[in-house]
Amino acid sequence: MSAGDLHRFSFEGAPVRGALVRLTTSWREALRRRAVVGAFPAPVRLLLGEMAAAGMLMRSGIKFDGALVLQLKGDGPVGLAVAEITSGLSFRATAQVVDEVAADATLAGLVNVGGGGLCAITLDPRDRPAGRLPYQGVVPLSDDGGRAMTCLADALEYYMLQSEQLATRFVLAANDEVAAGLMLQRMPAGEGAAHDPLTPHEDFERITALGGSLTSTELLTLDADSILHRLFWQESVMRYAPRAVDFRCSCSRERVRGMLLALGREEIEDIVAEQTQVEVGCDFCGEQYRFDAVDVGEMFAPPSAQSAGTDTLQ
Ligand SMILES: [Zn+2]
Known part of the structure; x- marks a missing residue:
């Protein structure tokens, strides 16, 4: 069907x-x-x-x-x-x-x-x-x-x-x-x-x-x-x-990561300190993306070979 x-x-x-x-x-x-x-x-x-x-x-x-x-x-x-x-x-x-x-x-x-x-x-x-x-x-x-x-x-x-x-x-x-x-x-x-x-x-x-x-x-x-x-x-x-x-939903872990990077290190580390992880849910498909302290440390680790995306979940 x-x-x-x-x-x-x-x-x-x-x-x-x-x-x-x-x-x-x-x-x-x-x-x-x-x-x-x-x-x-x-x-x-x-x-x-x-x-x-x-x-x-x-x-x-x-x-x-x-x-x-x-x-x-x-x-x-x-x-x-x-x-x-x-x-x-x-x-x-x-x-x-x-x-x-x-x-x-x-x-x-x-x-x-x-x-x-x-x-x-x-x-x-x-x-x-x-x-x-x-x-x-x-x-x-x-x-x-x-x-x-x-x-x-x-x-x-x-x-x-x-x-x-x-x-x-x-x-x-x-x-x-x-x-x-x-x-x-x-x-x-x-x-x-x-x-x-x-x-x-x-x-x-x-x-x-x-x-x-x-x-x-x-x-x-x-x-x-x-x-x-x-x-x-x-x-x-x-x-x-x-x-x-x-x-089909076009959301992805990579896009969410780009959005978190755009929010900035301080804000994200505050959330991890408080809740042990950052959790972002997609409004369209319900997918949950979780980033723990290790993920976040990696995300903001210098020297950054990764480019900071500005994509949002949209
Ligand atoms: Zn989605």
């Missing part, structure tokens, strides 16, 4: 493309690993699952070598929620929960309590020169009229329109077993469509109406072939080869 898969498709004769993703064992692995250092409250798990699925869908449509980072910067009980997707379609996700989360909290109740929440998408190339900032688009989590977005799908549709000038529809769902999503998008000008992607188009309206009929239960329980057949059996759908997706 695969850890999850992503299916891309387009519609013959219509300026619409789509993608469908289902994270199955990879999503359960992400939750299991995170639970080692403390599971997130259910509404936060659901949000992160939808973010991971949506990030996959968006990442699959962009040709570049690097990571897509979807962030929600919140002013509620969740200060930050992050999903990162690599070129190889591996994902990781985490959140900073700063206050108690209500069991029925919606997107607004998690990250947009005071109307100050933001949605940011960063494209971070693998070969980005040091010091050059990656491309980032940011939109508020409230619409032009100041109304808070009620779900992640609405927030991302607004983002795609405002920031990328792309009309897009998302259907997203997650539970503790599966995180899944469907994306339908007007093709940008120059990709088989010579017209303005923002003007209404009957093919797009029809196809998104069909896509919008997909229920959360169907999305979470049916396989991709069944979903696409059920929604689009009257359309001429062109399928591309499916791609495997996976959970």
Whole structure:
């Protein structure tokens, strides 16, 4: 059984493309690993699952070598929620929960309590020169009229329109077993469509109406072939080869070591004196990195043949 898969498709004769993703064992692995250092409250798990699925869908449509980072910067009980997707379609996700989360909290109740929440998408190339900032688009989590977005799908549709000038529809769902999503998008000008992607188009309206009929239960329980057949059996759908997706974290002992070096000898030796070791846990995957007095002595030993890294756990 695969850890999850992503299916891309387009519609013959219509300026619409789509993608469908289902994270199955990879999503359960992400939750299991995170639970080692403390599971997130259910509404936060659901949000992160939808973010991971949506990030996959968006990442699959962009040709570049690097990571897509979807962030929600919140002013509620969740200060930050992050999903990162690599070129190889591996994902990781985490959140900073700063206050108690209500069991029925919606997107607004998690990250947009005071109307100050933001949605940011960063494209971070693998070969980005040091010091050059990656491309980032940011939109508020409230619409032009100041109304808070009620779900992640609405927030991302607004983002795609405002920031990328792309009309897009998302259907997203997650539970503790599966995180899944469907994306339908007007093709940008120059990709088989010579017209303005923002003007209404009957093919797009029809196809998104069909896509919008997909229920959360169907999305979470049916396989991709069944979903696409059920929604689009009257359309001429062109399928591309499916791609495997996976959970993977890019943290490493070497990166943590670089972070400790950057903190400085005095601070690290104080911690070792107090707690006999320095312990750093990865927020994404729960991995625990431990450095005892010998490790720390070695780390700061002169003459240093090692270069002091400035990498953080991110
Ligand atoms: Zn990690």
